[in-house]
Amino acid sequence: MTATVNEAPYANLGPEQVLAAVEATGYRCDGRLLALNSYENRVYQIGIEDESPLVGKFYRPERWSDAAILEEHAFAQELAEREIPVVAPLATDGRTLHEFEGYRFALYPRRGGRWPELQEADDRLWVGRFLGRIHAVGSVRAFEHRPVLSVASMAEEPVAYLLQHNVIPAELRVPYTSLLDDLLVRIRASFERAGECAQIRLHGDCHLGNILWTDAGPHFVDLDDCRMGPAIQDLWMLLSGDRMEQALQLSDIVEGYEEFYEFNRRELHLVEALRTLRIINYAAWLARRWDDPAFPQAFPWFDSPRFWEEHILSLREQAALLDEPPLQI
Structure with missing residues (x-):
């Protein structure tokens, strides 16, 4: 109900x-x-x-x-x-x-804690071990009623919503749609390069804000976005910095991860594709929630042309990143 x-x-x-x-x-x-x-x-x-x-x-x-x-x-x-x-x-x-x-x-x-910084290799290993354990359990069976992470659900459907509801400023609609057409080609190519990836039960939204750290180590919160998808979805959002820094961070996380679950390195082709899908979906998420008074208060810049100009710029940067070789670990 x-x-x-x-x-x-x-x-x-x-x-x-x-x-x-x-x-x-x-x-x-x-x-x-x-x-x-x-x-x-x-x-x-x-x-x-x-x-x-x-x-x-x-x-x-x-x-x-x-x-x-x-x-x-x-x-x-x-x-x-x-x-x-x-x-x-x-x-x-x-x-x-x-x-x-x-x-x-x-x-x-109630479980307290602070956001982790993951500046130390030992902390990244620790988080990697727990993610490996989560995925070892997540791989045992499939969700029946939760969504599957896909290009359709994270890009095609959100973009259709934005266009149908005239959310994008008229003067930016053509450059936005042209850019999205190009991005979808590159994203699908990334998935083709990754090949057949196991679809497992995921946390789904495993950014640092959903990991709380105490003296006893990390614990994971908020499974509200759990879904089926490739394992890399729960790893890439923990990365930050330039390519060299991200590669080092990911190497430590995967080292801990593989103590409990094998990591498919072909999924590295999906990192920038998944990042791009998240950026696209985020804009549609804000648009879909705009009738909730909390959203205009928290995101007052969303309905301005400035937001969409910066959004398009971010997506153009992603287009370049999608052409780069995957991270190496």
């Missing part, structure tokens, strides 16, 4: 509803409520009487089916049961997905 939306997806979700939803699962709230940084969903830290605070994630209405959300939960629990540091949802009476006044939500234990 999804929420009835009048003004915006979360128009009917306020502090009172959040606390009442949590108490409906059997917890007693102490009144403390802190909104955490999240745009796709609404996420709160909720104080619980005589216990540690919980984190409540209220799913964006109509984005996922119940079956897709439950697959996310099952994957997180499967990883946690194998002592892989992934924050899994809490079960109440055997249920991890709850509903209150039309909003679906899940509760999680």
Whole structure:
């Protein structure tokens, strides 16, 4: 069941509803409520009487089916049961997905930590080992209700949305569409060079913001974008700097990774293709969420010609990178 939306997806979700939803699962709230940084969903830290605070994630209405959300939960629990540091949802009476006044939500234990910098080889090895373990589990079976990472879902469909809804300024529409036609040819060529790549269950959005670091090491959060795809999708977003720096970082990550799961080096052909797909999809994601008041407030520059000029420039830079040889490790 999804929420009835009048003004915006979360128009009917306020502090009172959040606390009442949590108490409906059997917890007693102490009144403390802190909104955490999240745009796709609404996420709160909720104080619980005589216990540690919980984190409540209220799913964006109509984005996922119940079956897709439950697959996310099952994957997180499967990883946690194998002592892989992934924050899994809490079960109440055997249920991890709850509903209150039309909003679906899940509760999680609060796990603190800081964003990792991965400046040291030992830290990169550590993250690589855990990603190898995640993918070893992810390769055992396929998702049935989660999406598959593809050129269609990450580029063709988003671009069609942008054009259909006239999001791109009229004076930039022709250069944008011409550039996208060229990029799609190069992206498909990258996938052809990579050849047949195993499609496994992935974290899907494994950037540094979704890894929290403590003295005990890293733990992974937010499997909201988990999906089927090539393993490299969970590795490339951890890289930064110039090609030499990225190659060094990736070498360390893969060294740790291969202690638990074999890395297909042909997938290195996909790094810039996947980066390009993410840039394309990001613009459409902002456009699709523009009716949510949180988005114009957080991204006020999005509906300006300046954004689209810079967006096109970024994509032109990617066109050049797609012609370069893959990283070497």
